[in-house]
Amino acid sequence: MNDVISQIVLHSVGSFGGTLGYAFLLNAPMSTVLPASLTGLLGYVLYEVMVNLLGQGAMFSYFLATVVIAVLCEIEARLMRMPSTIFLLTALVPLVPGYTFYCAMLALVEDNGAAAAAFGLEAVQTVAAIAVGAAVTSVLFRALTVRRKPVKA
Amino acid sequence: MLISETTQPETQKIRLICQAAQLALENGGETYRVEETALRMASGLGLEDVNIVAFPTSIFVSVGGVSRIRRVTHRGTNTSRLARVNDVSRRVEHGELSADEAEEELADIAADCGLHQLTLIVAYGVSAASFSLVFGGGLGTLLVALFIGMAVQAIQPLFSHMAMGTLLFDFSGGFLTAALAQAAAYIVPYGDVNAAIVGGIMPLLTGLLMTTAVRDTMYGDLISGIARAVEALLLAACIALGVYTGLKLMGMMGGAVL
Numbered sequence: 076m077n078d079v080i081s082q083i084v085l086h087s088v089g090s091f092g093g094t095l096g097y098a099f100l101l102n103a104p105m106s107t108v109l110p111a112s113l114t115g116l117l118g119y120v121l122y123e124v125m126v127n128l129l130g131q132g133a134m135f136s137y138f139l140a141t142v143v144i145a146v147l148c149e150i151e152a153r154l155m156r157m158p159s160t161i162f163l164l165t166a167l168v169p170l171v172p173g174y175t176f177y178c179a180m181l182a183l184v185e186d187n188g189a190a191a192a193a194f195g196l197e198a199v200q201t202v203a204a205i206a207v208g209a210a211v212t213s214v215l216f217r218a219l220t221v222r223r224k225p226v227k228a
Numbered sequence: 229m230l231i232s233e234t235t236q237p238e239t240q241k242i243r244l245i246c247q248a249a250q251l252a253l254e255n256g257g258e259t260y261r262v263e264e265t266a267l268r269m270a271s272g273l274g275l276e277d278v279n280i281v282a283f284p285t286s287i288f289v290s291v292g293g294v295s296r297i298r299r300v301t302h303r304g305t306n307t308s309r310l311a312r313v314n315d316v317s318r319r320v321e322h323g324e325l326s327a328d329e330a331e332e333e334l335a336d337i338a339a340d341c342g343l344h345q346l347t348l349i350v351a352y353g354v355s356a357a358s359f360s361l362v363f364g365g366g367l368g369t370l371l372v373a374l375f376i377g378m379a380v381q382a383i384q385p386l387f388s389h390m391a392m393g394t395l396l397f398d399f400s401g402g403f404l405t406a407a408l409a410q411a412a413a414y415i416v417p418y419g420d421v422n423a424a425i426v427g428g429i430m431p432l433l434t435g436l437l438m439t440t441a442v443r444d445t446m447y448g449d450l451i452s453g454i455a456r457a458v459e460a461l462l463l464a465a466c467i468a469l470g471v472y473t474g475l476k477l478m479g480m481m482g483g484a485v486l
Contacts, residue, residue, distance in 0.1 A: 085361060086361070086362045088358070088361065089358045089359060089360075089361030089362035090358070090359075090362050091358070092354055092355070092357070092358025092361070093354075093355045093356075093358035093359040093362065093427075093430065093431075094355075095354065095355070095358075096351040096352060096353070096354035096355025096356075096358065096377075096431070097351075097355045097431055098351075099343060099347060099348065099351035100348060100351050100352055100355065100381075100431055101256075101305050101306065101307050102305075102306040102307060102308045102309070102342040102343055103307045103308065104307065104308045104311045107307070107311075119362075156315075156318075157311045157314065157315075158257070158261060158310060158311065158314050160256065160257070160258065160261070160307070160310065160440075161307040161310060161311055163439070164256070164305065164307060165307075167439065168430070168431075169359075169362065171430065171433050171434075173359070173363075173426045173429055173430045173433050174363050174422075174426050176429075176433065176464070176468070177422065177425060177426045177429065177471065178422075179468075180468050180471045180472050180475065181422070181475065183472060184472060184475045184476055184479065202438050203438075205438070205439065206438040206439045206441065206442040206443075207442055209439040209442075209443070210439060210442040210443040210445075210446050211446075213443060214443065214446050214447065
C-alpha cells in the first residue's frame with residue numbers, strides 16, 4: 076500500500092514537471108503555465124489513484140480523468156478570459172499513451188506482430204477515450220454556457 | 229463594378245479579419261474558434277453580410293461580395309499568440325480598439341517570436357526527464373532523458389523553415405531519442421532504456437490533435453475533423469517510424485561498434 080502511494084507521489088511529481096516543460100514548449104502565456112500544470116498533475120493523479128488504488132479499468136480511468144481535466148480547464152479559461160484550448164493543450168499531456176505507443180514500436184522491432192497489434196490497439200483506444208472525453212466536455216460546456224445572440228449591426 | 233464600390237477602409241477591415249483568422253489558425257486555433265474570432269471582429273468593425281469558412285489549410289472570407297482567400301501552409305502551436313489574437317478580437321468587438329490600432333496589434337503579435345531557443349531547450353529537457361520519471365525511470369534515466377530532450381529541441385530550428393518540416397522533425401526526434409538512449413546504455417548501464425525513450429518522445433506526441441479532430445467533427449466541421457485526424461495519424465506514424473529506425477539501427481550496430 077505504501078509502495079503504491081509513494082509511487083503515485085513520484086509519478087505526480089514527474090507529470091507536473093513534464094506538463095510544466097511542455098507549457099513552455101507551446102509558448103504558453105506565463106499566467107496560464109502554473110494553473111495548467113497543476114490541472115495536468117491533478118488529472119494524472121486521479122488516473123493513477125483510480126487504476127492502482129480503486130482497481131478501475133484503464134479506459135474508464137482515462138476517460139474520467141480527461142473529463143475532470145477538461146471541466147477544470149473550461150473553468151480556468153472563463154476565469155482568466157482566455158481560450159480553453161490553451162489550458163487543455165498543456166494539461167492533457169501526461170495522459171497521452173506514450174508508453175503503450177512505444178511498446179507497440181518495440182514489439183514491431185522484435186518481429187512480434189501480435190503484441191504490436193495489441194499495444195497499438197490499446198494506444199488507439201486510449202487516444203479515443205481522451206479525445207472523446209475532452210471533446211464531449213467542451214461541447215457540452217459551450218452548449219450550456221454560450222447564450223450569445225448574434226448581434227446584428 | 230462591385231470592387232470599385234468598395235471603399236478603402238472597407239478593404240482594410242477585410243484584411244484585418246483575414247489576418248486575425250490566419251494568425252489564429254497558424255498557431256493552433258480550432259476552426260470553429262477561427263470562424264468565431266473573425267465574425268466577432270467583423271461585428272465590431274460594423275461589417276455586414278459576412279461569411280467565413282475556415283479549414284485547417286485555408287480561410288475564405290466574403291464580405292458583401294468582396295472575398296479574400298488565405299492559404300495556411302504553416303501550422304504550429306503558440307498559445308501566447310492564440311490568447312493575444314483572441315483578446316484583440318474581443319476588444320474590437322466591444323469597440324475598445326479601432327481598425328488601425330487592431331492592425332498594429334496584429335502585426336505585433338505576428339512579429340512576436342516567442343521564447344528564446346535556450347529556454348525551449350531547457351523546457352524540453354525538463355519535460356522529457358520528468359516524463360521518464362512517470363514511466364518508471366530512476367535517477368540515471370532521468371539524467372539521460374534530460375540530455376536527450378535537450379538534444380531533440382536543439383535540432384528543431386533546422387526544420388522550422390523546411391517544407392514538411394514538422395514531419396521530418398518528428399521523425400528525427402523519434403530517431404534521435406531511440407538512438408541516443410540506446411547508445412548511452414552501451415556506454416553506461418544507467419537503468420531503464422524504455423523509460424528514457426518514452427520520456428523523450430512524449431513532448432512530440434501531440435494527443436490534442438486528435439482531441440481537436442473529434443471536437444471539430446462534433447461541432448459539425450466534418451472536413452476539418454477528418455483533416456486533423458489524418459494529420460494526427462501522420463505525425464504519430466512519423467514518430468513511430470523514427471523510433472523504429474533508431475531501435476533497429478542501434479540493434480544492428482550495437483554489438484559491432486561499441
